[in-house]
Amino acid sequence: MSNEKIQAELAKYEASVEKAIARFPEREHLPEKRLYTPIDIKDTDYADEISFPGVYPYTRGVQPTMYRGRFWTMRMYAGFSTAEESNKRYRMLIENGATGLSCAFDLPTQIGYDSTDPISEGEVGKVGVAIDSLADMETLFDQIDLGKVSTSMTINAPASVLLAMYIAVAEKQGVPADQLRGTIQNDILKEYAARGTYIFPPRPSMRLITNIFEYCSQNVPKWNTISISGYHIREAGSTAAQEIAFTIADGIAYCEAAIKAGLKIDDFAGRLSFFWNAHNNVLEEVAKFRASRRIWAKVMKERFHAQSDKSMKLRFHTQTAGSMLTAQQPNNNIVRVALQTAAAVMGGTQSLHTNSRDEALALPTQESVTIALRTQQIVAYESGLADVIDPLAGSYYVESMTNSIEAEAWDYIKKIDDLGGAVAAIEKGYIQKEIQDSAYKWQMDVESGARTIVGVNKFQMEEEPPKGLLKVDEAVGERQKAKVEAMKAKRDNEAVKAALADLKTACQDENENLMPHILAAVKTYATLGEICNVMREVFGEYEAHVSL
């Protein structure tokens, strides 16, 4: 059928259904258009814009074989209370078929405070495991072979310290650094914009990040040095297009910083990875994942003139959307997570964490975590969604939406360029404001009924309070404090002092790579807080930009 003929038929169709389509108030957020045809993608060239998997611009996936080669890594984010408890959970996950570890740290660890610091009171071991020194890290990976497992650590501001501890533990196990596989999140810009666990101001933070890029390219070559994260931007309330636009803008800023520090794009870009959110709208998410690969490939090729294919491939981890879990009728969350999993898989993710049904209420129980992992296994082995590569390619709707999300994201990237890049845009509060506006609109749509959340603003019912939630033992904080004190009494405090003094000197010289100094300090069992305090002294602390 020619395009003219389709156009004519479409007009006839629209006229015929106009009266038949009811207007529900709760469907008001839907796109204007209800039917897509070849006309919507008539300008989309297969070779230029879609192409084959493993081929530029990688719209269909970064590997030629995708899940016909191997499944994505089923990586469950876990960690709570003490290193001993978390170690048990990790070993349980490995026994159950998880193929990668993902460490959650408690907030004092994420912000560089020891468990003994007064500011840590009430927070120790709550949202993740408390790591105060190398001693805790040794316990955390006890009987886990770091040469075999790949470990992802959700750590940002003090990423260099935790990475150094990981390298030191491996060394004690006899595993050389160049065998280590894993990821540190290490994405400070989204902390300023959306997640809030920052320590230092942007400039020294960017230095720490480029120091890691440089150190790892020489010493830990299989390590993913950053996971540039849109996940938290989406959790903070952004739209799909904003999620990828702001994150890619952050990615551009990291590349520029590294290049300014003297690195060559192809020396580090292949180790950059991304972290996306899998939200409720399945097809929009698939289009978002596809668009993100295409944009990054173009950024790398056209803006940074990367030569290596590896540099141009956007590899990503996905987590299902925590903010979409409801406290009401929590078992419904199992279904939401399954749909989000389907989106991530059809979008070609490299690894996936699935949330548990009870996470709007508390940290997940073992039973809930198992269901979440089984969800991935069902999608992988039973659903057929992983049987062919990029199954939705060619869908008029999905291709058209891939194009429109890409276009919207480019507009944002251009706007951020005009503001002077991602760092400047964050300092001006632009990105934060855009995210907040979207979050507020979402909330108002839910409250007005323009958007339905099952069990929240429609189909509610009386419920018994949920039972069997996981509770972190309140005594964990006291126990961890005692452990730190005991460790401090045992270590060589002179060596600690010398290592910290050396680190301070290194911090003051902008041309010095801090990684070797931090590694030396953690080996003396200097604590995370001691190390971060040295850096706080030299670098100062970030003050948030808030505009409501």
Place this chain on the structure above:
Amino acid sequence: MEKKIRVLVAKPGLDGHDRGAKVVARALRDAGFEVIYTGLRQTPEQIAEAALQEDVNVVAMSILSGAHGHLFPKVVDLIHKNGMNDVLIIGGGVIPEGDIPALKEAGVSEVFTPGTPTGDVVKFINEHVKL
């Protein structure tokens, strides 16, 4: 006379998830309140002192890290120690149902969990605030 309901919106503890706090702050503004927003990582001492200097009628706190059992009662205690016994203190965040009675016992008037419409918060304040 031009009485206005003044609300301190605060995030005690270390978690950086301020989506809820910010959405609530905006909704309260749109309901005609004066909202003093203090940002992340506030200690109980800072929150109580800000409540005093701003002479607020309401303190609204949000925590998603699980530290509510420790921090909410501490804030209530400090506010009362400052001689501000009429302040309406409310909380929100990822808070298990089972923890709520103890928080209420400690002086938190109401706890709003995920999924609460902002309109409910506004209504609760209007009905319970002492001016």
Place this chain on the structure above:
Amino acid sequence: MDIAEELLKGNRLALSRAITAIENEYDEATDIMKRLYPHTGHAYVLGITGPPGAGKSTLTDKIAREYRAQGKTVGIIAVDPTSPFTGGAILGDRIRMNGLTLDEGVFIRSMGTRGSLGGLSHKTADAVKALDAFGKDIIIVETVGVGQSEVDIVKAADTTMVVLIPGMGDDIQAIKAGILEIGDLYCINKSDLDGADKLVREINMMLDLDSLMTDWRPPITKVVASQNEGITELLGTVEKHRTYIEGNGELAKRRTKRTRDEILDILSSNIGSYIKKKIVDSGRLDGYVEQIRQHETDPYTVIGEVMDEMLK
């Protein structure tokens, strides 16, 4: 609680309650102010204004820290606009000053403009007096430099500082027209950004053209408040201005004028409310409106009659 007595004894909650009474126009506010007034006149008042996004709160934070380092106590009044549509406001200036919250030598109070026409300036002036009577050495009043009422507030300061940043583009022109001529001092914040020197030249050009120039030429200081750069120099210019206006009698003149303006301001507002109350509550206004509608009389005649009756 006897608010005035407790305030004078150093009770911070009493100070806070006094400002609430002023802001909400409680009946006891007048009595409180009467009793505080004898204890005022010791503090030095610094007004800080500038367009949104100029970094005024961060600057205020750094200035307050510098004064604290000099051993002075500081009161801060931070004014933010009230939404004309909802009557609500987000008062977010404290975020920049969280580090000062637990310093007992500092008291910070946020105020919304609450859409009051003119009334805002005397409310902030009274709040300044409350902080003054409480014993603060320096009182900083920070407002967004848009709108006449904000400009009025800042004009009431002993020294007025206008804060600008480079690269604000054309939209700054309109703001400049409103606030530029009121500065005793100019502060270029974020002066590490491109265009700082250009902005200095532009302000200098404007100052050159200012025909009303006295022998005080407002100094222009470049700072980066977020890095704490240039703050000492900036306070040096405040000190210089203070010495200058104390030396030539200008400070006394400014304060006299302020008192005069205040009396007139409060008087006209009180007389206004008095008359309004009389003719609205008695229902006379409705009668007048009806008569005017019927063309039996006109607004001007009515006003003449009311004035004659009330003020004879």
